[in-house]
Amino acid sequence: MGAQWKARHKEIAANAKGKIFGKLSKEIMVAARGGADPDSNSRLRLVVEQAKKVSMPKETLERAIKKGAGLLDDGAALERLIYEGFAPHRVPLIVECLTDNVNRTYPNIRVLFRKGQLGASGSVSWDFDHLGMIEAAPARPDADAELAAIEAGAQDFEPADEGATLFLTEVTDLDAVCRALPDFGFTVQSAQLGYRAKNPVTLTDAEREEVEAFLEAIDSDDDVQNVYVGLA
Numbered sequence: 001m002g003a004q005w006k007a008r009h010k011e012i013a014a015n016a017k018g019k020i021f022g023k024l025s026k027e028i029m030v031a032a033r034g035g036a037d038p039d040s041n042s043r044l045r046l047v048v049e050q051a052k053k054v055s056m057p058k059e060t061l062e063r064a065i066k067k068g069a070g071l072l073d074d075g076a077a078l079e080r081l082i083y084e085g086f087a088p089h090r091v092p093l094i095v096e097c098l099t100d101n102v103n104r105t106y107p108n109i110r111v112l113f114r115k116g117q118l119g120a121s122g123s124v125s126w127d128f129d130h131l132g133m134i135e136a137a138p139a140r141p142d143a144d145a146e147l148a149a150i151e152a153g154a155q156d157f158e159p160a161d162e163g164a165t166l167f168l169t170e171v172t173d174l175d176a177v178c179r180a181l182p183d184f185g186f187t188v189q190s191a192q193l194g195y196r197a198k199n200p201v202t203l204t205d206a207e208r209e210e211v212e213a214f215l216e217a218i219d220s221d222d223d224v225q226n227v228y229v230g231l232a
Contacts, residue, residue: 017054019222020054021051021054021056021057021060022222023225024047024050024051024054025056025060025064026064026078026098026225027047027192028044028048028061028064028065028068029064029065029067029068029078030068030078030080030098031043031044031046031047031068032044032064032065032066032067032068032069033069033070035069036066036069036071042175043175044065046175046178046191047192048061048065049191050189050190050191077100078098078100079098079099079100079102080096080098081096081097081098081106081223082094082095082096082097082121082125083095083097083113083118084118084119084120084121084122084123084124084125085113085116085117085118085119085123085124086116086117086119086124087116087214087215087229087231088115088116088207088210088211088214089201089203089207089210090201091201091203091211091229091230091231092124092127092197092201092229092230093116093124093215093218093227093228093229093230094124094125094128094195094227095109095224095226095227095228096224096225096226096228097109097223097224097225098225099223104223105223108221108223109218109221109223109224112217113218115214124230125195127197127198127199127230128195128196128197128198128228129195129196129198130171130193130194130195131155131168131170131193131194131195131196132168132169132170132171132174132177132191132192132194133166133167133168133169133192133193133194133196134166134167134168134169134174134177134178134181134188134190134191135160135161135164135165135166135167135188135189135190135191136164136165136167136181136189137162137163137164137165137186137187137189138163138165138186138187139186139187140185142185143184144184144185145157145165145167145186147184148165148167148181148184148185149167151180151183152167152176152177152180152181152183152184153169153176153177153180154168154169154173154177155170156168164189165186167181168196171193174193175191194228197228197229198230199230200230200232201230201231201232202232203231203232211229211231215227215229
């Protein structure tokens with residue numbers, strides 16, 4: 001769990017899909033600042049592919065691209081914010097937000113951290129690596145994750161949910177590895193830049209439940225995009 005934390009059963013909750021669409025729309029808008037054509041904007045292409053995999057409606061997807069590229073009058077000015085601190089039991093975490101109102105986001109985050117500790121910039125990021133993270137599933141029986149990682153240029157790999165593999169890359173290699181993995185029998189499910197804890201904390205079951213509840217509260221905030229936690 002030292003990469004990106006994900007809420008339990010998020011994908012089956014009735015209102016979760018709308019929240020996922022909302023978060024992806026924000027990512028699409030930010031990526032589209034670099035151009036509205038996914039073929040010439042690798043960052044946008046990766047997010048668009050992720051949106052399609054979760055069946056985001058075409059109209060929602062296209063509107064997000066146009067808003068981000070400034071092709072609509074109501075284009076949103078989104079700002080990416082990073083907050084650092086500790087969950088209960090001194091578990092380090094990094095919270096990544098996308099917001100159109102900084103004056104709203106910070107007070108909300110401060111309240112959400114009341115059972116933990118909100119730190120200053122740099123207070124825990126030193127204990128995380130900034131990496132490319134690619135989840136990919138085998139598309140054929142002979143797909144070999146180790147061979148794919150070596151040949152595609154990934155730094156490392158590890159098992160992910162539901163038989164998928166998490167490939168870790170240098171920040172600058174994310175797109176190249178995404179393009180290469182299908183040649184070695186893997187279908188890319190998601191790809192993004194994120195943070196991975198260097199020294200994950202091990203907890204008892206009771207302590208973990210307390211931390212999970214804290215993380216779910218953080219993730220439920222509409223401005224929160226990703227939560228990265230140093231939990232083993």
